[in-house]
Amino acid sequence: MVITRRHEILKTLELKQEVTIPELAEQFNVSHMTIRRDLDLLQSEGKIQRFHGGAVKVKRFMGAKYDQRANERKAEKAAIAKEAAKRVQDGMSLILDAGTTVAAMVDELEKFRELKIITRDLHTALLLSNEDRFGSFDVYCAGGRISKWAYSTDGIYAEKMIGSMTVDLAFLTCEAVSHAKGAMAWSPVLVGARQTTMSAAGRNVLLADSTKFGYNSLAIFAGLDEFDEIITDARLDEDEADVYRKAGYPLTIVPVE
The missing domain is CATH 1.10.10.10 (Winged helix-like DNA-binding domain superfamily/Winged helix DNA-binding domain)
Structure with a gap:
């Protein structure tokens, strides 16, 4: 039974x-x-x-297509994005990683008057190109090989552009989070771009909804101690959250409306 x-x-x-x-x-x-x-x-x-x-x-290491991911866990991503935007101040330079959780930040950034933003996410870049909403922003889309399923760029050209810049703050995402192994991507192709992003930023914040915690993906790109903050939602299992806190990782948990 x-x-x-x-x-x-x-x-x-x-x-x-x-x-x-x-x-x-x-x-x-x-x-x-x-x-x-x-x-x-x-x-x-x-x-x-x-x-x-x-x-x-449990998701496999190969992520779902962008449209599918964008329609999953919208409330959780919105809560994380709202909290993340509290770290932004007018005049800052930002890197927004490619991914639907980070893309959810776009609406939260509309209240700012002046920002410099670099992203590999084509959907994010398109939204930020809206003159009426973000006309005073300076927006750069890092070129490179286009991933059709992810609506983003990757590869050496994207890495070179990001690596040539210095920014105040980077918001990154991942496909899996393990307290033992760190933040992981579904493919080694994404490792270089994310590591270059972290090197370019004065502060690095990981945005990951609660379903990404506690399992592994294919490629590790950073230890959790390399992030200044990790923001997730309150649907993270309490015992799981305690593991990260006891390990000393800077975990911020936000309520979901």
């Missing part, structure tokens, strides 16, 4: 991608504690990723 229930939980995640403990408890007519034990075991087997109050299907 227990094995069957856990198998059915995985089947439910195949269909829904994300489930909550109350939903599963009602579906299987068992207690919340029973479901928590099921989810803990499935996470230990690498089949799911826990967050506070539920679980998501």
Whole structure:
């Protein structure tokens, strides 16, 4: 019965991608504690990723397409973006990494009068090119090979442009976060651009929603101690968050509306 229930939980995640403990408890007519034990075991087997109050299907190292990712966990990304924008001041120079969590910052930047922004994200660059909203901004799009699935540039030319600049603050993203291994990308192709970004910035802030914590991806690009701050959402499992805090990593957790 227990094995069957856990198998059915995985089947439910195949269909829904994300489930909550109350939903599963009602579906299987068992207690919340029973479901928590099921989810803990499935996470230990690498089949799911826990967050506070539920679980998501574990992603593979190859990320989903941009449009799909942009429509996932919008509330969490918006909360992270709003908090991240509090670190920005008028007149600053910024690097915005390629990714949907960082792209969510664009709306939060509209309140500023003057910023210099460099990005590899084509979607972010397009939004920032809106004259009515961001006419006083100085925006640079780092050239290079275009990743069609990610709507961004990468490779040596993007790295050279970013490496030739010095900025106040960089906001980075990742595909996985491990307290033991650090921040990871789905491909080694992305490592150079992100490492160059971090070298160019006076301060580096990692933006990662709660579903990215606690598992591995293919390519490590930075240790967590290399970031000045790590911002995530309050759906991060409390026990998981404690692991990062006890390790001394600068973790900021924001509520989700």
